[in-house]
Amino acid sequence: MRDPKKSGKASAGKPVSGRSAPGVSSDNSDGGYNAGMAVFSYIIGGIIVWSLIGWGLDYLWGTRWIVLAGALLGAVGGFYLSHMHGLTSSRKNAGERPAASGPSTDGDTNAK
Known part of the structure; x- marks a missing residue:
């Protein structure tokens, strides 16, 4: 029977991954190697x-x-399939915002 205090750990002592893709952990500590192997x-x-x-x-x-x-x-x-599992999309680093999309609004003052 599973201990509710250890719900974040698998039975082998490894963290449980919240993602559906194999080989990719939720804390991204594996780098891109496992994700690349999954895509391959x-x-x-x-x-x-x-x-x-x-x-x-x-x-x-x-x-x-x-x-x-x-x-x-x-x-x-x-x-x-690898795209739908989130393996080919760019990942955001912790605390960083993704680049803004669309035209820049700060360059309008120099327009002639």
């Missing part, structure tokens, strides 16, 4: 799985192009 795994895994599906459909239907379409679909799907 999603993309390569998608290419392999969808290429095999395309190869099987090529074999059934007697075509030769579906395996290529499957590889492209797998790469796009892997990138999309």
Whole structure:
């Protein structure tokens, strides 16, 4: 049974990650290596799985192009999945605001 006082720790003593992506901790102490490996795994895994599906459909239907379409679909799907898990977006450092988007308003005084 789980101790409510230790709800922030896993049974092995490691912190529980609040993110859904594998290999990325909530305090970002792992750096970009684990996130990069997760992105790589999603993309390569998608290419392999969808290429095999395309190869099987090529074999059934007697075509030769579906395996290529499957590889492209797998790469796009892997990138999309890693983006939705927050692995490819830029992260904010603690206490910093992101850069403002849109045109600058302080340069209007020099306009002619």
